[in-house]
Amino acid sequence: MAASVLEVVLSSDAGGSLWNCNVWEPRSGTSLTSYRGGNTSARGLCTLAGEYLLGAQLGKNYISVWELQRKDQLQQKIFCPGLVTCLAASPNGLHVAAGIGESIYLWEVSTGNLLLTLNRHYQDLTCICFTDDSSHLISGGKDNLVLVWSLCSVLQVNFAHVPEPRYVWSRHTLPVTDIHRGVGGPLSRVATASLDQTVKPDLREKNFQIDKDGSQIFKGHRNQVTCLSVSMDGTLLISGSHDETVRLWDIQSKQCLRTINHKGPVTNAFLMVASANMFNPDSRPSLNLPKFSRYLHSSEITENEEGGAITLSLQHNKKESQESYLKKAEELYSVMCTAADKHLLGDGENTKMRVAELEDEVKTLKKINRDLYDFSVQVLTKQT
Incomplete structure (x- = not known):
């Protein structure tokens, strides 16, 4: 059955003692597999290049890394200088970004080098994500700010260059709690959520008003909702809550189709496309993940050394038969x-x-x- 699964749900909670995160079949609620070792913090779970699973450990200063097909054994631990409050991997698999305190730490996957730290937030980061083309990084924090960073700009090897965000959005009055971005690279639309009880969509969007009869509201959770995710075809909604449940909703009818119980407040829950090797224990990643450094990579280059950032494509090489x-x-x-x-x-x-x-x-x-x-x-x- 697992071989035919297209989309799966990854979820984690703060109280699970048997597993760190679990993989579910959304429509049946069947548990397909689980990854063991600790507990993952909120917004601290992501996949890397469809071959690795990364989880920032709750209350600890390291990131656990699993191969997708090897659930019981950690591939490595990425030790960090502080607690990781948010984590993201670029869609092209080239970079990993983590929010630690007020700073963003950016690693290069192919070498494991810590390329830089971005210090522009004034309080702890709460959420971070890449655009779908991996060209920009979007961060939100307790300082009520949302910053948009151009990787092309911040990765310049220039000692006099101080990385600055491309855009600074200050439309919220309380800490930012989540960021959702659409598709389109630098032209994609972004919506941000905050403790000020508002969701701020792109300025090009119109205001959204709730009907008086409440027909647009999904009702069922008994506590704070912490995470949302929509299926590829736009028919299903996944929600996780502090009421220790993950719920599957039919978007058209607003009906709850299934409830998945957890052992503690849900910290992460999202839909993802099941990779080919997730359920094949004999497969191995095409990329051997290097040891990630906890110290900033020096950009100084000696006469006998070759330096500079290395950018590798993790996808299979494809020769185009014609121009785009x-x-x-x-x-x-x-x-x-x-x-x-x-x-x-x-x-x-x-x-x-x-x-x-x-x-x-x-x-x-x-x-x-x-x-x-x-x-x-x-x-x-x-x-x-």
Whole structure:
């Protein structure tokens, strides 16, 4: 049964003595597997490159690392200079970020080097996440601030360069408790939640009002709700609460489909796509995770050393058989500008032919892109 699972629920609580976090099949509530060793703090659980599970330990200054298919044995412990209050891994698997006190610690996965610390918050961090293209990092803290960091900017090797956030949002009046970002890289929309009892969506969004009859409210939890997650097809909602339960909701009807009991307040609960090796005990990660350093990596380079950050792609190499649509469009625009200049000089016959060829290629690429999109939608929405 596990082999056919598309999405699973990962959850952890503050009182579990038998396991650190558990993996559930959302619709049946069946426990598929569990990872042992300690307890994970709130917003301290994440997966890395679909091959490792990282959990910031509750009340302790280290991060536990498991291989997804080896549940009973820790791969390593990442020791930190303080308690980890939030944790995130970049979607491309290149970096791991942790909030420790008022600082953000950023590690490079391929080397284990601690690349830098970002110090711009004035109080402890509460939540952190990457954009879906791994280009930006978003952090929230008890200082009521939400900061957006460009990795391209903060990773510059320049002794005179002091990393600064790209954006600073100060729309909340009390500590920020959670951050949700959409898709689209730097153009994605962001919503932030706070103890001031508000959710601040992107400024482009309109205000959301609750109906008087309460038909838009999911009712069932008896205590504070601490985490929410939506399925890929947008039909299911997962919620975790201090009432020691994780609930599965049908979004359309607002009905609770299933309740999963825990042994303590739920600290993490989210839906994720089950990786191929999660339920295969014989598989091994394609990347050997190095030992993570607890000390800042020196950027000084001697004459006989090669230095600088190393960026590796953890995905399989893929050779593109043709240029991307965006590259073709840029080339078309460049040629059209050149054609306009040549037209003023009375020489544009060959250029016009080239423009016509590129326009045909762009039309073909648009069709391919549209077909791929339609196919992806069909696969994601297909009932399993």
